[in-house]
Amino acid sequence: MRSYNVAVVGAAGLVGQKILEILAERDFPVGGLTLMATARSAGQTQEFRGRPYTIAEARPDLFEGVDLAFFAASSTASEELAPEAARRGAVVIDKSAVFRMKEGVPLVVPEVNPEALDGHRGIIASPNCSTIQMVLVLAPIQRARPIKRVVVSTYQSVSGTGREAVEELKAQTRDVLADRPAAPNVYPHQIAFNILPHIDKFAPDGYTLEEVKMIQETRKILSLPDLPITATTARVPTYVGHAESVNIELAGPLEPDEVRAILRLAPGVAVVDDPAHNQYPLPVEAAGRDDTLVGRVRTDPSVPYGLNLWIVSDNLRKGAATNAVQIAEALIARNRL
């Protein structure tokens, strides 16, 4: 079997490390491996399959000879270096929002729209974490009954922000427990024992960019450019696993039992829906799994053909690293790498 020279940009970050972990877990045919990061993390070593690799400061010439480059760093890094990598012949799988909505850039969840990979021109975008888990569930429902509208509210963990946010939640939690003031640094307000209805920057219309991403990316991935959808995204004091309360209107009837039957067959989705035994998707149980969990499926009688769903997924795995590695696997399967 062929192997590939792989680069990981942002190799010191939470998602970068998770990509390495998942490449190993899934036995991805890694030939050479180049790890890159900002100057701040350069020089650190990172283990991969029992061998230490030194992280280099990211720069264009390091992409020479690279077949596949995972970008899990800042938007600036993607903006500057992804085109350089592609120019040198690497296929880029980018976790940032920079290229997602660009014409001609495939935005892919491999279980949902792998065919979009076929037209790639060197850069492929992996969607926002909160989008990935929602479209995994919406796509099979949409195939059964067209979706007319989506209203989503999210409960997103701090690991989506990065390592500093995880440390901040931990430190602030200790402070609050000890009756000390919890100083905010990564977030504009205390996150410990609090809820922030604020993820990413605010647009002039009052939506956050996280909300805009969920709306626009869902439409692109599902090829439903006019899908009516609205979102409210909130940061909650959990470490790993985003939860979503999703209300949808369908074009025709679909009973909860039928929805569960459809979702049980959906790749990447696990139905956890037995309220009588207190079984429903939970962040602490989604953490460490690749499946997106869905439950609390019920009819919403406030609108014709309404449904409520509760969706939870590991934002570092399927929401980021696993999806990126699955894109690489799909590229190989489709002869596009």
Place this chain on the structure above:
Amino acid sequence: MRSYNVAVVGAAGLVGQKILEILAERDFPVGGLTLMATARSAGQTQEFRGRPYTIAEARPDLFEGVDLAFFAASSTASEELAPEAARRGAVVIDKSAVFRMKEGVPLVVPEVNPEALDGHRGIIASPNCSTIQMVLVLAPIQRARPIKRVVVSTYQSVSGTGREAVEELKAQTRDVLADRPAAPNVYPHQIAFNILPHIDKFAPDGYTLEEVKMIQETRKILSLPDLPITATTARVPTYVGHAESVNIELAGPLEPDEVRAILRLAPGVAVVDDPAHNQYPLPVEAAGRDDTLVGRVRTDPSVPYGLNLWIVSDNLRKGAATNAVQIAEALIARNRL
């Protein structure tokens, strides 16, 4: 000025203590004071206006001579003792769900439907915490433009469950920080660093009773028996303050600026909506206040005349104790006590 003999049932609980605190804060004309609780808490003393009161085990004859009885105990206590108190001439203000949906029992948020008090027959119900904060915001909007549909998702703090839940969150948080297993007791799953889409029992249709309460009580308070409304309620690891992501459809246009202008004039509501300066309602800032905070007001273009709102309130104060005391004040103002 006349004073009233007051009883508080559940005086050892979080809400009972908050009622005593708020009666003092608001200079409520308390004459005699009788504190009651279950056998477990009987014998404890509780201070009120600098004087210690011993908590008695609740029983019917203790309501003799009582003018006003606040019930902030279990549903069973309300079911058994509220009619006994009313029979003895006390006006009961009950925090439990037992009487809320009963014909002839006023379900009151004093800023919204004080006129419902006039027909009371001895028992008045105070709504569910998550309902109160939502109707405070919906009512003034409804007066400007009829509301056609409501979709709400909640982020509810553990103090809504009671003192044991507050202790459980604290203990589990310490356990997780120390890498010890977090044993669940009050809740069926770990609440520390987790989200439970489960509040109160499950009905056969998959909704929780908390969701059913929000739906039914909102309709009753707003006198909109057919209002299309759906709810998903979730418990989050916060101590005090419930947050709600509320999506509404109106019968006609209302710009966010107009909504904010209406809400600034609404009693009991404070608009906190300046995203450019990171100002939006937060549980830690709502805690200790009587105002319900609303912000993130924005147009939802996914439906004609759609709006998104973010509503946060102190569930122990306005969501429970303050509302109950305000009901008592409204009874006095309307000569119904």
